[in-house]
Amino acid sequence: MRTVAVVLAGGIGQRMGAGRPKQFLEVGGRPILSLAVAAFDAHPGVDAVVVVMAAGHLRAAAALTAPYGKVAAVVEGGDTRTASTVAALTALADEPADAKVLFHDAARPFVDAATIDRVLAALDDADAVAVGVPSADTIVEIADGTVAAMPARHTLVRFQTPQGFRLGVIRAAYDRALADPALHATDDCGIVHRYLPDVPIRVVAGDERNLKVTHPLDIVIAEHLATETETV
Ligand SMILES: Nc1ccn([C@@H]2O[C@H](COP(=O)(O)OP(=O)(O)OP(=O)(O)O)[C@@H](O)[C@H]2O)c(=O)n1
Numbered sequence: 001m002r003t004v005a006v007v008l009a010g011g012i013g014q015r016m017g018a019g020r021p022k023q024f025l026e027v028g029g030r031p032i033l034s035l036a037v038a039a040f041d042a043h044p045g046v047d048a049v050v051v052v053m054a055a056g057h058l059r060a061a062a063a064l065t066a067p068y069g070k071v072a073a074v075v076e077g078g079d080t081r082t083a084s085t086v087a088a089l090t091a092l093a094d095e096p097a098d099a100k101v102l103f104h105d106a107a108r109p110f111v112d113a114a115t116i117d118r119v120l121a122a123l124d125d126a127d128a129v130a131v132g133v134p135s136a137d138t139i140v141e142i143a144d145g146t147v148a149a150m151p152a153r154h155t156l157v158r159f160q161t162p163q164g165f166r167l168g169v170i171r172a173a174y175d176r177a178l179a180d181p182a183l184h185a186t187d188d189c190g191i192v193h194r195y196l197p198d199v200p201i202r203v204v205a206g207d208e209r210n211l212k213v214t215h216p217l218d219i220v221i222a223e224h225l226a227t228e229t230e231t232v
């Protein structure tokens with residue numbers, strides 16, 4: 001059974017505001033992109049890695065990821081995360097429908113082998129798998145600056161990546177999504193949930209260390225985590 005990991009690095013890091021895509025910033029002396037790719041390259045359950053990179057940065061990404069032997073391709077992404085996933089699916093056109101595919105944010109450099117293990121194991125009998133962590137905050141839905149809904153916190157988790165799918169399932173979900181002119185999603189499980197509502201999405205435990213480097217403060221936290229990771 002083939003397993004391919006897709007590392008999504010097609011964004012430009014607007015919220016980070018670093019003047020270049022945040023996946024090139026270093027934490028613990030290594031580029032964020034390298035850390036994310038290295039996690040999948042080193043995992044024994046992963047056969048190949050595809051990197052999706054923002055336009056204009058493909059050569060730099062290819063150079064950074066050259067040391068990782070499982071990197072099979074570096075392809076250009078799209079204007080949105082969703083469009084970058086579609087670019088990856090196009091690059092995976094020759095892979096079999098029963099292959100396991102993991103989509104991971106390059107912006108999450110501290111994904112660990114145990115998290116990848118949990119997603120891969122769940123994909124043995126589920127077609128779609130998400131990684132979630134409990135919320136320490138109360139989460140509310142707002143409308144016009146006031147609370148519209150307050151879901152019970154114990155029913156909520158925050159999604160991380162990797163999100164895993166049988167390739168045929170995520171292909172089918174995106175085929176439907178791309179026919180929808182109102183398509184908008186913040187993750188790949190959202191595409192399955194909306195366009196293949198009969199497919200259950202299994203949720204496995206994530207890890208608080210698997211943070212998404214999004215804002216400048218996250219770099220400070222990531223530096224700390226990188227030091228901690230080196231010493232454990
Ligand atoms: N067009 C895009 C947008 C995002 N991503 C990737 O999806 C992950 C999560 O996105 P996010 O944290 O939003 O990254 P950016 O889009 O770079 O950040 P921002 O929204 O602040 O511009 C990142 O690894 C990012 O590179 C992508 O592959 N293609």
Ligand SMILES: C[C@](O)(CO)[C@H](O)COP(=O)(O)O
Nearest residue numbers: 081105159160161186187212
């Ligand atoms: C996929 C994701 O990381 C799950 O939490 C998140 O939705 C990505 O959002 P972003 O706005 O593209 O960073």
